[in-house]
Amino acid sequence: MDGLISTINSIKRESDMGIQIIATRPFNDQRPGTSGLRKKVSCFQQPGYLENFVQSIFDVIGDLKKETIVLGGDGRYYNRKAIQTIIKMAAANGIGRTMVALRGIISTPAASCVIRKYSLKGGIILSASHNPGGPEGDFGVKYDIENGGPSPEQLTEAIYRRSLEIDRYRIFDGPDVDLERVSEDHMGDMVVEVFDPIVDYVGLMEQLFDFDQIRELLSSGNFSMVFDAMNASTGPYARAIFEEVLNAPKAAVINAVPLPDFGGIHPDPNLKYARRLLEIMNSEDAPDFGAASDGDGDRNMILGRRFFVTPSDSLAVLAANAHLVPGYSKGLSGIARSMPTSMAPDIVAKDLGIPCYETPTGWKFFGNLLDAGRITLCGEESFGTGSDHLREKDGLWAVLFWLNIMAATGKSVQEIVEGHWRRFGRNFYSRHDYEGLEVDAANALMDHLRESLSDLVGRHFGGYEVEDADEFCYRDPVDGSLSTGQGIRIVFKKKSRIVFRLSGTGTVGATLRIYFERYEKDPLIHHQDIQKALSGLITAAGQIAQIRDYTGRDAPSLIT
Ligand code: G1P
Ligand code: ZN
Numbered sequence: 001m002d003g004l005i006s007t008i009n010s011i012k013r014e015s016d017m018g019i020q021i022i023a024t025r026p027f028n029d030q031r032p033g034t035s036g037l038r039k040k041v042s043c044f045q046q047p048g049y050l051e052n053f054v055q056s057i058f059d060v061i062g063d064l065k066k067e068t069i070v071l072g073g074d075g076r077y078y079n080r081k082a083i084q085t086i087i088k089m090a091a092a093n094g095i096g097r098t099m100v101a102l103r104g105i106i107s108t109p110a111a112s113c114v115i116r117k118y119s120l121k122g123g124i125i126l127s128a129s130h131n132p133g134g135p136e137g138d139f140g141v142k143y144d145i146e147n148g149g150p151s152p153e154q155l156t157e158a159i160y161r162r163s164l165e166i167d168r169y170r171i172f173d174g175p176d177v178d179l180e181r182v183s184e185d186h187m188g189d190m191v192v193e194v195f196d197p198i199v200d201y202v203g204l205m206e207q208l209f210d211f212d213q214i215r216e217l218l219s220s221g222n223f224s225m226v227f228d229a230m231n232a233s234t235g236p237y238a239r240a241i242f243e244e245v246l247n248a249p250k251a252a253v254i255n256a257v258p259l260p261d262f263g264g265i266h267p268d269p270n271l272k273y274a275r276r277l278l279e280i281m282n283s284e285d286a287p288d289f290g291a292a293s294d295g296d297g298d299r300n301m302i303l304g305r306r307f308f309v310t311p312s313d314s315l316a317v318l319a320a321n322a323h324l325v326p327g328y329s330k331g332l333s334g335i336a337r338s339m340p341t342s343m344a345p346d347i348v349a350k351d352l353g354i355p356c357y358e359t360p361t362g363w364k365f366f367g368n369l370l371d372a373g374r375i376t377l378c379g380e381e382s383f384g385t386g387s388d389h390l391r392e393k394d395g396l397w398a399v400l401f402w403l404n405i406m407a408a409t410g411k412s413v414q415e416i417v418e419g420h421w422r423r424f425g426r427n428f429y430s431r432h433d434y435e436g437l438e439v440d441a442a443n444a445l446m447d448h449l450r451e452s453l454s455d456l457v458g459r460h461f462g463g464y465e466v467e468d469a470d471e472f473c474y475r476d477p478v479d480g481s482l483s484t485g486q487g488i489r490i491v492f493k494k495k496s497r498i499v500f501r502l503s504g505t506g507t508v509g510a511t512l513r514i515y516f517e518r519y520e521k522d523p524l525i526h527h528q529d530i531q532k533a534l535s536g537l538i539t540a541a542g543q544i545a546q547i548r549d550y551t552g553r554d555a556p557s558l559i560t
Contacts, residue, residue, distance in 0.1 A: 036142025073126025149391025304413025
């Protein structure tokens with residue numbers, strides 16, 4: 001009885017202070033995927049859905065008193081509403097200070113930068129990355145930890161488990177915060193600071209790259225570039241960096257204003273969705289350099305004049321040329337790539353005499369290696385590249401890295417990449433996605449593959465002989481944790497391979513991703529069309545996985 005009375009008293013005390021405790025029921029679908037919890041906007045709009053997940057985060061991350069977190073998102077639809085809710089929940093959960101991004105917009109790398117620079121407890125980033133926005137589109141929430149990187153699997157699992165038993169959340173009964181101007185105020189006991197994250201981010205880039213050399217290139221009148229911000233979070237950063245600091249001509253940044261529906265663009269910088277940029281870069285009078293970033297600013301696509309750089313090659317090129325860039329001129333400790341990424345970076349690592357780690361898909365797996373100082377650069381085939389300057393991938397950083405290399409060498413994108421192939425050989429590479437599959441059909445295909453693994457070795461498909469076949473699992477060399485079921489690898493003789501895995505970021509049905517790679521040392525073959533160069537492997541994948549039988553599809557819905 002005494003216990004009950006003291007609970008009632010403490011609830012009364014809290015409600016006098018403006019804190020409300022709201023009863024809720026668990027949702028059973030709040031398990032974070034490759035990068036946070038992603039669902040349709042309409043799903044997040046269900047009463048209590050966002051609140052339950054955010055409360056689960058607060059419940060799991062421990063004592064928050066005196067702690068500071070950063071909060072912001074990629075500007076997509078529902079961003080502002082969710083931010084107001086989360087500020088109030090933070091205040092009711094005893095957080096010391098919440099740093100809210102001006103206008104509610106922060107890129108993922110900028111959030112990572114701020115967490116690290118100010119030694120914050122962590123950050124809540126509202127983003128569904130490259131997924132479409134608007135009321136019919138997707139929304140997402142992810143939590144970055146104190147090293148500025150994504151929550152490791154143990155933490156996301158703990159948050160998920162908490163979400164399954166949650167029965168109440170805490171929220172402050174107060175007015176909305178004005179996100180339009182920089183300010184500092186109180187909400188209950190919590191300090192709410194509205195700040196501009198661009199300054200910190202630009203400052204970090206200035207430390208890494210030779211801004212004078214890049215400025216000279218961009219203002220020389222002999223060099224032109226275009227950066228496509230896809231109406232998402234990087235527009236204001238790109239304008240500040242390229243136009244204001246580096247003196248690029250005003251038209252250098254297109255789609256620069258963040259919009260809640262990204263202006264109808266699917267903010268994924270690849271050969272299908274960065275349409276405007278591709279038109280420009282494929283035109284007769286194309287600029288020398290083109291690049292794009294995704295919704296939350298962590299991805300990048302690099303283009304030369306009528307020339308596409310695969311993200312795997314990009315990582316390899318950055319590694320091979322890192323000595324030209326001030327922030328990396330002392331050398332690299334190691335490189336890491338996600339398993340499906342091509343092995344082009346491995347070849348450079350070998351040449352440099354440094355280790356190259358192969359991790360599962362998802363940036364979170366790089367965190368320990370970066371923290372332990374084992375790697376300096378890392379990347380994924382999915383247009384993600386980054387380094388130990390942060391714990392997230394970083395789109396604008398990659399763009400600046402390329403500009404720095406171009407400024408230092410005086411070479412074009414195409415000259416740099418073709419020179420790289422001549423020196424190290426070329427890894428022909430492509431990814432085929434089958435999107436929107438029935439979940440059961442996609443799982444059945446993967447089960448079938450898994451079961452046939454042991455029978456494949458020694459057999460021939462599409463002119464290739466299978467040398468090895470397995471399901472990738474990863475033992476983290478730093479903390480010893482094991483991640484299983486990370487994709488099926490079929491390795492062929494002559495340094496070629498196919499990887500099959502299911503996406504962990506989609507919100508509708510299942511997406512099967514198939515990754516093809518073929519190594520070619522002979523420069524006479526380097527200029528072949530990629531899909532043609534990979535055609536034997538593409539046939540092999542169809543036969544091995546019986547794609548048509550399981551999915552009913554004749555062709556992928558997206559080729560990158
Ligand atoms: C995809 C990419 C992966 C990336 C993630 C978040 O995940 O493949 O490399 O880390 O988005 O940007 P997937 O949908 O394949 O699980
Ligand atoms: Zn992203």
